[in-house]
Amino acid sequence: MIAARVKAPATRSADPIQASPLALQPELLQAFLRLYGTLWSHGELDQASKELARIRNARTIDCPICKAIRFKGAREEGLTEDIVDQIRDGYQASDLSARQKTVLRYVDAFLASPGEIGEDLRRELLAHFTPSQVVELTAAVALFMGFSKIAVALGGLPDAIPVHEQPTPAWPVTP
Amino acid sequence: MSWLPLPATATARDPFDRVFALRPNLFEAWRDFSALFWTRRLLDPVVLELCRLRVAQLLGARHPQSVRTPEAQAAGLSESRIAALTSWWTSDAFGETERACLRFAEQFVLDAKGITDADAAAVVGALGDAGTVAFVEALAIFDGFSRFCCSLDVGASR
Numbered sequence: 001m002i003a004a005r006v007k008a009p010a011t012r013s014a015d016p017i018q019a020s021p022l023a024l025q026p027e028l029l030q031a032f033l034r035l036y037g038t039l040w041s042h043g044e045l046d047q048a049s050k051e052l053a054r055i056r057n058a059r060t061i062d063c064p065i066c067k068a069i070r071f072k073g074a075r076e077e078g079l080t081e082d083i084v085d086q087i088r089d090g091y092q093a094s095d096l097s098a099r100q101k102t103v104l105r106y107v108d109a110f111l112a113s114p115g116e117i118g119e120d121l122r123r124e125l126l127a128h129f130t131p132s133q134v135v136e137l138t139a140a141v142a143l144f145m146g147f148s149k150i151a152v153a154l155g156g157l158p159d160a161i162p163v164h165e166q167p168t169p170a171w172p173v174t175p
Numbered sequence: 176m177s178w179l180p181l182p183a184t185a186t187a188r189d190p191f192d193r194v195f196a197l198r199p200n201l202f203e204a205w206r207d208f209s210a211l212f213w214t215r216r217l218l219d220p221v222v223l224e225l226c227r228l229r230v231a232q233l234l235g236a237r238h239p240q241s242v243r244t245p246e247a248q249a250a251g252l253s254e255s256r257i258a259a260l261t262s263w264w265t266s267d268a269f270g271e272t273e274r275a276c277l278r279f280a281e282q283f284v285l286d287a288k289g290i291t292d293a294d295a296a297a298v299v300g301a302l303g304d305a306g307t308v309a310f311v312e313a314l315a316i317f318d319g320f321s322r323f324c325c326s327l328d329v330g331a332s333r
Contacts (some may be wrong), residue, residue: 002288006304021218024305025280027215028312031208038204062288083256114315114325122178131179132197139201142323146315149287153279153295153311171204 004156020134022152037171039170040073040141045133048077049103053137055087056107056145063148081163099128103137110141117157177327190330191238195323209316210257213246215307218302220246223275226280226310227317229260238323241331272301276310283314 006021013019022029040047053073058066070084086094089102102124109117125134151157177194187193195202207245212223221259232237258266262309282290299307321328 002290005292005299006307021186021304021308024308024310025217025312028208028211028217028309031204031211035201035204038201038229042200044198057259073275085296110322110326117326118331126180130254131181134179135194135197136201136264138323138326139195139198139205139320142319145322146319149283149318150311150315152287153283153290155295 001157001159002152002155005154008156012168023155024149025085028065032143033169033173034171036143037173038167039136039143040071040168041170045129045136045140046077047071047073048079050074050140051079052083052087052100053107053141054102055084056104057111057141057144059087059154060108060111060146061145061148063151064157064159065151066148068142068163070163070165071168072165075165098124102128106137107141108137111145179327189332191324191332194327194329201293209320212313212316213244214311216246218306218313219272220244220250221252222276223247223313224252225256225263225273225316226276227285228257229263229277230284230314230317231321232261233281233327234318234321236324236330238324238329239317239321243254273287275301280308280314281315283311284318292312293324 004021008019008021009023011023013023013123017023017029017033022032040050043050051071054066054071058069068080077090083096083100086096087104094101096104100133102121105121106117106125109121125137129137177190179194179197181193181197185193185196187196191200196207210219213220224244227244228240234250256268257268260277263274269277275294279294280300282294295307298310302310321329
């Protein structure tokens with residue numbers, strides 16, 4: 001476990017985000033919740049594809065909280081734990097669909113060498129997704145990666161957290 | 176020029192805007208979030224700009240390297256200091272806070288798990304707790320959207 005680098009604000013809130021160090025910057029937090037809610041709930045790309053990308057990123061960056069979360073909307077679209085179990089190294093030989101494998105390949109390339117997205121992968125992306133969906137997927141992975149790294153960099157997380165379902169981020173936030 | 180086929184309606188002058196505007200509501204929410212670091216002056220704009228450019232250099236992202244943030248220019252960041260960024264480790268053009276933030280930013284890009292307690296303590300000591308939270312959120316955007324530009328081959332701004 002990495003020790004906490006900053007002190008979370010004093011609060012009695014049961015909301016894990018409001019009790020986290022992110023609440024030290026309330027205006028940023030509100031703007032981020034709007035951005036994240038827009039991504040998840042007002043998107044053109046299906047939630048299951050974004051969740052695949054999110055979980056692949058979480059496992060690569062090794063963020064305990066991101067790895068443990070499952071968003072309800074993606075589960076309702078059929079992203080079962082059987083599928084999630086296959087989001088691991090060696091997924092190319094798994095039962096995942098060609099579309100799902102394309103998402104995972106793109107996440108891997110984005111994280112490892114984003115300047116070297118080759119012709120094959122570009123073609124695959126455009127075979128499965130519209131250009132606006134590719135933009136949304138790319139922005140999604142950028143946010144997933146960035147915020148997994150924030151959690152890791154700020155520290156204070158346990159090494160492992162049980163898998164649990166959470167409501168899909170929405171905007172406006174409903175109480 | 177991005178490899179994405181863009182519709183004829185994508186006419187924004189800036190290549191990043193042209194691509195991201197394919198998802199207009201997401202772009203608008205992203206822009207509003209990203210602007211806060213500068214407009215609310217959550218951090219010293221010079222430190223922030225140096226880290227933004229260094230992150231883009233590490234990733235080879237042409238677009239973010241080609242733009243300059245007005246708030247940092249207004250605060251006096253010169254092109255000669257920007258030119259020294261590629262060798263900031265050995266350059267005497269950077270102060271203690273800038274060096275602490277650049278060290279942290281580089282490690283954030285390469286492997287966030289590799290940020291040491293000493294690296295983090297140097298940033299927290301310089302920026303405080305709330306400033307450090309703003310700083311890592313800014314890094315998340317710089318890192319993520321430099322990669323966005325690389326992945327989609329978003330070229331330099333004119």
